[in-house]
Amino acid sequence: MPRLRLGRWLIAIPMSLLALATIYPLLFTANVAMKTRRDYILDRFGLTDALRLENIETAWTSVGLGRYFANSLLVVTSSVALLLLLGSMAGFALSQLRFRGSSALFLGCLAGLFIPFQVIMVPLARIMADTALIDTYPGLVLVYVAQFLPFTVFLMTSYYRGIPPEIVDAARIDGNTVYGVYRRIMLPLGTPALLSVGILNALFCWNDVLMALVMMPSAEHRTLMVGVTSLRGQYSDNIPTFASGVLIAAIPVLLVYLFLQRQIADGVAAGSTKG
């Protein structure tokens, strides 16, 4: 490993400052969320004098973020469950089974990677309206699944390619059907990849605003992120309540990050090195 001596410490100074700049905005927001309106107007930077939770409570109940939180939770868990099921099924077949047209089907799935939602927003909204799926939870789940499935299939296929075909052969000789191999062998063996891809998909769905905005027009169906954007107009003069809303939306992600940082980074890295 190459060694830098004094230079290492000189570089560490701007890097530490940058690290501070990376987390300070969120700390600032958390601090503001604990302040009263008066406190914030008088002193923006001073540490809050108490761990006040009133603003968060207001944002959760009277602003209605609690409801939006539940909506998001429902949509995200259903989407991720469906993504992992369909992605692992397809990944298993495309990597371990040989059948006519498999490479064409794989390329078809990959093509989906290069079509961002913005490009198909108009026709997709029309399809959803025509099938009465617009403004429904299954509709949004379907849109999320369609959005992140190409990536999921791609990563699951790459992962399953690393499993020696002998394992499948042995299971077949033991009398398993193809579905039995999937359920008893491939799903358990795929756990690390499923975990990694699942967390990434959960983050993508949780963080999305554009798809939810287009597909869920009515107020009671808002996801949390759409709910946070609606705070902007309503609470622009009540910064602590606004900050509380932002905090509510950020906390789940923060927790996931603290505990599952490794898996997230691994997922991103896997997506890049296998590309």
Next chain:
Amino acid sequence: MPIGNTRPSVRPAPAGRAGGPAVTSSPRRDGALRRRAGGGSGAERLAPYILVAPAVLIIVLLRLYPLVLGVNFSFTGDGAQNGTAVGFGNYRELFADPLFRTALSNVGLLVLLLPVAVAIPGLLATFIYLRVPGHRLYRSVYFFPAVLSPVIVGAIFNLLLAFDGPLNAVLGAVGVGPIDWLGDPGIAMFMVVGVHIWATFGMALVVFLAGFATLDAALLDAARVDGASMPQVVWHVIVPSLSRTIQFVFVTTMIGMLTSMFGLLYVMTSGGPEGATYLPEFYIWKQQGQMNRPALASAASTVLFMIMLVVGLLQIKLLERSGKED
């Protein structure tokens, strides 16, 4: 790419299995038979298709088909002309629209800023790889904003950059400003892009670090022993070894700028002031949802897709070239 190209003859074939006579057919078919050692009832033969079908159906119906439908839409009219063919009418209107022109020139600005957005994480990853004191901490701290929603990031910076907000308060204390960060047409776009880079450089950093993991450390040691200075090592050893990763980051960062800034624009500026922060994706959303001009929006979508196609094809070209280098 296909695995399982082991010759089937390596293994003794179970006697009397269905399809036995097919042994003389192509190796590809033999491979298929090998995997269906059970002999293959109809359901078993269909199993791979049944496993793939749901994913393929969803992708075809809700990704590929809408793409075709959208291009089709873009040649039809809006409102009273709904459904009738208008040729390139929407495209003419699009390129005459000052808002869409601003959106395109903002894409140009993104292209100009792209090297900065790639160099920052690249340089930081280099320092982390060289084990600057505290490298473990930097890695996890820098990556953190990348997992936050653009909505959260945008809302936080909305707060910080407000005209009567904290940043101006600090600047005021040292006698500068106040500056209308998000309200000045000449500044707002730079602020939004800056926030986007702040929020996403951790993603590229992780990709760079994954690239560094494949780097041969002996190469660096050799360069150091030969007395190469730090910048020389970076330029002559690290950059050439990581060319694939660097290209990948260039393309993904560009695609990220084109398709994942909606949340920031929506929360921070709503396209304003005076339309100065429009990007194609925001224009599409505005025309589709707010202005009720789906056909015009489809034309803008098609243009965005063309831009992305150029970026994508560039990627394939570059990957092919680096593939040959390997």
